[in-house]
Amino acid sequence: MSILQVRDLNVVLSGLSILQGVSFDVAPTGVTVLLGRNGVGKTTTLRAILGLAPGIGSVTFDGADILGRRTHELVQKGLGYVPEDRCVFAGLTVAENLRLAERTKNSAYELVFELFPELKKRASQRAGSLSGGQQQMLALGRVLLTENRLLLVDEPTKGLAPKVVTEVADALARVAVRVPILLVEQNLAVVRRLAGDAVVLAAGQVAWTGGASELLSDHDLTKSLLGVGSHS
Amino acid sequence: MTYLRRYWPFGAVAVLALLPYAGVGIPGVFDGPLNSPGTLQLLALCLLFGGLATGYDLLFGRTGLLSFGQALFVALGAYGADVLITKAGLPLALAAPAAILLGTTVAAAIGAIALRVTGIAFAMVTLAFAQVGAILAARDAWGLTGGDEGLALDVSGLPSGLVGVVNTYKLYWVSLAYLVIVMIVVRRTVSSPTGRVLAGLRDDERRVGVLGLNPYAFKLFAFVLAGALAAAGGVVHLLLVQGADPKIAGSELTLSLLVMVVLGGPGTRYGPLLGGVLYTYLDYRLTHVAGGLPGPLKQPLFVLGVIFILAVYFFPGGIAQLRLRALRRTL
Amino acid sequence: MSTVVLLAVTGLGLSALYFLIASGLSLVFGLADVLNFAHGWFLTVGAYAAYWATPKVGFAGGVVAGVLAGAGVAALVELVMIRPLYKRTIAQVLVTVGLSLAGVALFQALFSPDARIFPSPKWTQQVVGFLGARVPVKSLLLIAGAVVVLAALLAFLRWTRYGLIIRAGVENREMVTALGIDVRKAFTLVFAIGGAAAGLAGALGGVYFESVSPTGGASLLIFAFIVVVIGGMGSITGSAVAAVAVGLLQQFVNYYGSAGAGDVCAVALLAIVLLTRRQARQA
Numbered sequence A: 001m002s003i004l005q006v007r008d009l010n011v012v013l014s015g016l017s018i019l020q021g022v023s024f025d026v027a028p029t030g031v032t033v034l035l036g037r038n039g040v041g042k043t044t045t046l047r048a049i050l051g052l053a054p055g056i057g058s059v060t061f062d063g064a065d066i067l068g069r070r071t072h073e074l075v076q077k078g079l080g081y082v083p084e085d086r087c088v089f090a091g092l093t094v095a096e097n098l099r100l101a102e103r104t105k106n107s108a109y110e111l112v113f114e115l116f117p118e119l120k121k122r123a124s125q126r127a128g129s130l131s132g133g134q135q136q137m138l139a140l141g142r143v144l145l146t147e148n149r150l151l152l153v154d155e156p157t158k159g160l161a162p163k164v165v166t167e168v169a170d171a172l173a174r175v176a177v178r179v180p181i182l183l184v185e186q187n188l189a190v191v192r193r194l195a196g197d198a199v200v201l202a203a204g205q206v207a208w209t210g211g212a213s214e215l216l217s218d219h220d221l222t223k224s225l226l227g228v229g230s231h232s
Numbered sequence B: 001m002t003y004l005r006r007y008w009p010f011g012a013v014a015v016l017a018l019l020p021y022a023g024v025g026i027p028g029v030f031d032g033p034l035n036s037p038g039t040l041q042l043l044a045l046c047l048l049f050g051g052l053a054t055g056y057d058l059l060f061g062r063t064g065l066l067s068f069g070q071a072l073f074v075a076l077g078a079y080g081a082d083v084l085i086t087k088a089g090l091p092l093a094l095a096a097p098a099a100i101l102l103g104t105t106v107a108a109a110i111g112a113i114a115l116r117v118t119g120i121a122f123a124m125v126t127l128a129f130a131q132v133g134a135i136l137a138a139r140d141a142w143g144l145t146g147g148d149e150g151l152a153l154d155v156s157g158l159p160s161g162l163v164g165v166v167n168t169y170k171l172y173w174v175s176l177a178y179l180v181i182v183m184i185v186v187r188r189t190v191s192s193p194t195g196r197v198l199a200g201l202r203d204d205e206r207r208v209g210v211l212g213l214n215p216y217a218f219k220l221f222a223f224v225l226a227g228a229l230a231a232a233g234g235v236v237h238l239l240l241v242q243g244a245d246p247k248i249a250g251s252e253l254t255l256s257l258l259v260m261v262v263l264g265g266p267g268t269r270y271g272p273l274l275g276g277v278l279y280t281y282l283d284y285r286l287t288h289v290a291g292g293l294p295g296p297l298k299q300p301l302f303v304l305g306v307i308f309i310l311a312v313y314f315f316p317g318g319i320a321q322l323r324l325r326a327l328r329r330t331l
Numbered sequence C: 001m002s003t004v005v006l007l008a009v010t011g012l013g014l015s016a017l018y019f020l021i022a023s024g025l026s027l028v029f030g031l032a033d034v035l036n037f038a039h040g041w042f043l044t045v046g047a048y049a050a051y052w053a054t055p056k057v058g059f060a061g062g063v064v065a066g067v068l069a070g071a072g073v074a075a076l077v078e079l080v081m082i083r084p085l086y087k088r089t090i091a092q093v094l095v096t097v098g099l100s101l102a103g104v105a106l107f108q109a110l111f112s113p114d115a116r117i118f119p120s121p122k123w124t125q126q127v128v129g130f131l132g133a134r135v136p137v138k139s140l141l142l143i144a145g146a147v148v149v150l151a152a153l154l155a156f157l158r159w160t161r162y163g164l165i166i167r168a169g170v171e172n173r174e175m176v177t178a179l180g181i182d183v184r185k186a187f188t189l190v191f192a193i194g195g196a197a198a199g200l201a202g203a204l205g206g207v208y209f210e211s212v213s214p215t216g217g218a219s220l221l222i223f224a225f226i227v228v229v230i231g232g233m234g235s236i237t238g239s240a241v242a243a244v245a246v247g248l249l250q251q252f253v254n255y256y257g258s259a260g261a262g263d264v265c266a267v268a269l270l271a272i273v274l275l276t277r278r279q280a281r282q283a
């Protein structure tokens, strides 16, 4: 039984057909990774699931059809979103960024500060003045404050230093124990470490699904689907 | 049938051109017979505003630019020609092109600055620039504009054929000619390769950028062309009402152009024309006939404002779209 | 010297009026992307409410009536007219344009197109000594009103949850919804806040101009737009600074230069800001 089922998802943006009949399932535990070359529509897929991009087709989350529902309702139902490029509120302090994400009184601050002690230290610093890695921790931290039943995480390691990539991957690994994650990730080392299932998009459609390790162990397959070697 | 479709505009222009020879009246629609000076004056205004709205639609409906500055260029045409004729004693044949040139130049300068911002900020900035024109007109700048009263046109500088009530029909022809010219210019522009780029800008600016074309240059072109057409319309307005006053420079004029375009159907061939004619006619009729109506209905702008709001909700394509739908149903 | 003080105070009075209008416009635009042409009409509604209520319940009551009327009408407009057009930015602008036209005409029909004398209390029409100059009380009243509103708005934005949502929403509205927050509720709120400030501007502006007229709001609106663009959309502090700059510039240039030159200077300032801001971005 999967937590999220995407069936025949189509997205048209300013007259361009971006996704054409995308279908895949997200496992109820662990990390499902969404792969594909640049510009293939990974972000658009996540946005359509969340109602941030106009989608046609069907998306079932925990048994309920959610396509076309308003974004904030879906998030309240337990769909957490960590967007590409982090999107922290630059003009707000770290504490305010976190406070904004609170939904109930007993927010999981202990968990967040344990994962990212840096956030506690920098509570009164403006988020815009954080480093990229710290901003990513803030973006992850603010969804972890609340109860989620599925996290949609878009390229959390993009543009980060290798040491920070490891930190973020560690955090994701720990989170994945409790909440399933649909992860978009270009860094294959991180994919290899985290992912159970993999879904590969090409030309607006699903080109391959299966186990992530199976995909990564096949050098030619990886090369043809992603345009990169798996030994990086 | 295809002949009819192709050539009916020529027929329509011919009929309109012959109206001054029609001694019949349309009771309930016009007060006097069609060729009475009062009716011809109203018709001339309708045609003029049809043309002004069509020119404005080059920005709004065709390029997707929401400019609130169009009144400035109309005013530059009207005041420019007025000052040159009345204060400097130039003949109309010189004053009119000079005023249009003035309007075009100012449009280029303002467009160059205002187009540095996009969307709503562009709307605000054009509004602010146009406000300078309104202020200068109302404050009698340099003793030229006549302040609140406006500047009456010194008709001794005009060809005698354009002066006096008996010659209203010639001014009507001038309006008709203006409308025809605007229609042709807009039509040509829209169907040219440039026009297709403008449509692309309206639909999605990024796509045009991707093609390696410079959106700024194309938008500036549309802005300047629309400014030139507006200035020419200003000159016609000057002739029709024999003067220029601050109303023509105010933001209300731009807003009413916007209302005309939206009512008629933005981005359609005849929509803005229809909207302009209808708006002008209703504005006039409601002002002069509304004596018997209760309360706010006496105020033409109240009625037009409400119709406009309803139009935005219920028929966003304007009259042109309604007509199309009705046509499709009958065919 | 006393002339300079007088000009500074009257200029700041004008700034205060601009700020009261611009702050609401700026918030509404910053958060909801709505360029609200009807905002000037909210001011007119407030002015007429104060005009109507002052003889019955006194000046303070009149001001309260103006504020409430402005807030109420603005919230209603958002709920009934703006909300159905969510995300259709241009259609929203068009609707507010229609409302501004119809609203002014409605007041012309209800109250006659002519200006009416505002029932200002006597004390507001006097002058007091201030730094060696005789300055009008009504300017000081406006300045006090604007300072109170500025402080209240900043406190609201800084300390309340809705203030936090609004500040975040001005930055990135979509991301606010992606945190599970219904940002549209905040739209109604900023409309109401902006309407309240405009209503206050209407009541105090009635005192300042000693009259109310159906078109009064619309003519102030354009300068408020200039203030919003210069100050940066969505920024209250920016609006305050820009309002002070525009009001003072206008007053001083209008006094020392020819009539109307100050108004033109305000637009010139806008052009300069636009041109240099662009360069700053490119650098």
Ligand SMILES: Nc1ncnc2c1ncn2[C@@H]1O[C@H](COP(=O)(O)OP(=O)(O)OP(=O)(O)O)[C@@H](O)[C@H]1O
Residues within 6 Å of the ligand: A013, A014, A016, A018, A036, A037, A038, A039, A040, A041, A042, A043, A044, A045, A084
């Ligand atoms: N609003 C839009 N209008 C038109 N096209 C868009 C829009 N947003 C995205 N696109 C296009 O849709 C395609 C998919 O974009 P998307 O961001 O989903 O890709 P992605 O797989 O996440 O890429 P990346 O790996 O670079 O993050 C791209 O070609 C992009 O140019």
Ligand SMILES: [Mg+2]
Residues within 6 Å of the ligand: A042, A043, A044, A084, A154
């Ligand atoms: Mg992406």
